[in-house]
Amino acid sequence: MAWAGWGAGPAGAGSTGGPSRLFLWLLAAGGVAVAAALWRDGRSSGALFSAAAAAYFALRASGVLGRRDS
Numbered sequence: 001m002a003w004a005g006w007g008a009g010p011a012g013a014g015s016t017g018g019p020s021r022l023f024l025w026l027l028a029a030g031g032v033a034v035a036a037a038l039w040r041d042g043r044s045s046g047a048l049f050s051a052a053a054a055a056y057f058a059l060r061a062s063g064v065l066g067r068r069d070s
Helices: 021-040 044-062
Strands: none
């Protein structure tokens, strides 16, 4: 049995290919905003974690990481 992918639930949701690029770009932008707010509040470890998450989502959205459509 193949893995159903992101958000796999009782109906097999997410098996159509994962999150859209728009959704990933929105996650990246949100991660940058959270990182900036945490950095401003002096919470550098949380800001660095959020910045890393934003970078991951940006790499996924740009196609550098993730499934290759061939």
